[in-house]
Amino acid sequence: MxxxxxxxxxxxxxxxxxxxxxxxxxxxxxxxxxxxxxxxxxxxxxxxxxxxxxxxxxxxxxxxxxxxxxxxxxxxxxxxxxxxxxxxxxxxxxxxxxxxxxxxxxxxxxxxxxxxxxxxxxxxxxxxxxxxxxxxxxxxxxxxxxxxxxxxxxxxxxxxxxxxxxxxxxxxxxxxEEENAYHLERLQIKADLENRKKKNAAEFTDYGTYLKNERRFLSYIRLGDKTRAESTLKNLLTDLLTKTAGDKATIKIRVLELASLSSRAAVEGGADAEQVMVKLQDFNNEINSIERIEEFFFKVHKVIGEFLDGIFKLADKKHLSLVNNARNFIMENYHKPLTLKATADHLFISPSHLSRLFRLELDCTFNDYLTRVRVEKAVELMKKPEFSVEQVSKAIGFKSQSYFAEVFRKYIGVTPLIYKNSLF
CATH class of the missing domain: 3.30.450 (Beta-Lactamase)
Incomplete structure (x- = not known):
């Protein structure tokens, strides 16, 4: 010490x-x-x-x-x-x-x-x-x-x-403790930039790429995928630092935007709206009084972690593990004809127990969560001109294009064709 x-x-x-x-x-x-x-x-x-x-x-x-x-x-x-x-x-x-x-x-x-x-x-x-x-x-x-x-x-x-x-x-x-955390954040930023140089990774050059990655990040939040969300957030912040050349005023604006978007994504993912809004307000108040870039990054990591924790308010660690494993299994197999029983068999638990966990811990059914994952993946694929609506429908596990259109409209508000046409 x-x-x-x-x-x-x-x-x-x-x-x-x-x-x-x-x-x-x-x-x-x-x-x-x-x-x-x-x-x-x-x-x-x-x-x-x-x-x-x-x-x-x-x-x-x-x-x-x-x-x-x-x-x-x-x-x-x-x-x-x-x-x-x-x-x-x-x-x-x-x-x-x-x-x-x-x-x-x-x-x-x-x-x-x-x-x-x-x-x-x-x-x-x-x-x-x-x-x-x-x-x-x-x-x-x-x-x-x-x-x-x-x-x-x-x-x-x-x-x-x-x-x-x-x-x-x-x-x-x-x-x-906060000063130590800021120091570690500063070292992490430096390490990320050095790794990019060593790998000869292409530098982030436009906000189009940044916004694309941001949409993917928000998708992970809505799905409660903490691991991928935190990994993507780290890359987003490094991109932001590179693009702005360390301009604190611009970074502050982007970080505030990111926190606001993340709060809404967390609510869509099942977090309590009142609690999320209180945390967001506290975050905004803190950000307005700080100046160091590492503090911006540390604070946004912290508040987004709290948003994600709000999606999983699990009292029992065993339940937490089961729900997380089920979620990961869905993320990896959403494009297959996935069922509650197949997922429960994978976890060596009964279908009724898994169904109860989804309702208790995620406030939704197994099928609701599976559909949410598929729609999020559909939104990503729609942005690729080479994929037709029919191909997207099949790629995410829907056998019927008409049923896919019905589900997509329910979640997004417009049909897949209208959504795709609006992108190009």
Whole structure:
């Protein structure tokens, strides 16, 4: 695991925003310190008390404060919870550890309060623990200005701070994970481009080719074919990067279009429309606030994966495997006189069980799914001038051209002949 420290892990601006608000709400002093007890930042507008500043103005006092912070920080990490301690000057302070993946980075120090009004015993101990050269009359006066917090109030504040710090840790872990994902996406883009060069693959040169591949990609989404969809998406994005020469504005537009088209294809494939639209809106909001190309690609991969997952909301892994295997068998044999029984026999399950799985998991019958695959394949073949409507009908497994025309019209909205004529 790469070496980490608190300075590189926590976002200073976000840390200030969150903990400054905590300081204002509680009236407590807060500091971020590293493993050595060294103060990295005093958060919020609440500076150290006059008492603490006076103590630290002497070299020995500064050293004792540092030692107190270091000991408290180490103890809080040992127990992974708020650690209360009395500093050398008698103040009550607590430390909340910052631990990431079992690595201790530092702590948030809070407090600098008294639990009750300073009495004669407290003053005697204070005088004994500090330098003889220190002006004790001034120190005694500053003690009276210290805030007093009951044990209950201090514990509640410590518990609340623990929750806040854990939120900061989880947020930053998520940010780091995303940065790693962006880095991997960047490496993948570079690898794809290098592979094309090595294979002397023809460069993508026109949007006609891109749109043709895009239609194939959307077809895979409608059919819930995640493997082919993800593979085609990777090629689409590499094509887009090549065509635009890395122009971020154009890539952003195309990526937003692709996500929108994919959302509709997912709904057509059986995903819940409300959930898909919510995910699409969240995606659009995210895309509008980012600038790096690898982030565009990572985000669109992620949201389209979620769309595809929405088509298969399977609770049982065994069911997932069976349905996926049935779907793959259909994709490979759609042009044959395929039946529910033949597919069930291939999977070594009963036809009734397979029929039940299709209804339960895909919200359609076996024949509905088979027909959907055949129509999608018909649309692809229609784009080839050398294929007549009759040839297309036979190629996708229909014995009757008239029945093919009826089914095609039901799914596409026009007859095969009208559709084909519209293409040329």
């Amino acid at each position: 790469p070496k980490r420290n608190i300075e590189s892990f926590l976002d200073p601006q976000y840390l200030e925003e969150i903990l400054a608000s905590f300081s204002k709400a509680t009236g407590l002093h807060i500091e971020a310190v590293n493993r050595k007890g060294e103060t990295l930042a005093i958060l919020g507008n609440k500076s150290r008390s006059d008492f603490c500043q006076f103590i630290r103005s002497h070299s020995k006092g500064e050293k004792k404060c540092l030692d107190s912070y270091k000991e408290a920080t180490l103890e809080s990490a040992k127990w992974n919870e708020p650690y209360f301690f009395r500093c050398h000057a008698g103040l009550i302070i607590w430390a909340v550890p910052i631990i990431v993946d079992s690595v201790f980075l530092g702590s948030i120090i809070c407090g600098q309060v008294l639990l009750w009004k300073p009495d004669e015993f407290f003053l005697q101990q204070l005088k004994k623990s500090n330098s003889k050269n220190m002006d004790f009359d001034t120190l005694q006066q500053k003690v009276k200005e210290l805030p007093i917090s009951s044990p209950e109030q201090s514990q509640a504040a410590a518990d609340m701070l623990f929750v806040v710090v854990n939120h900061l840790v989880k947020r930053n872990i998520h940010t780091m």
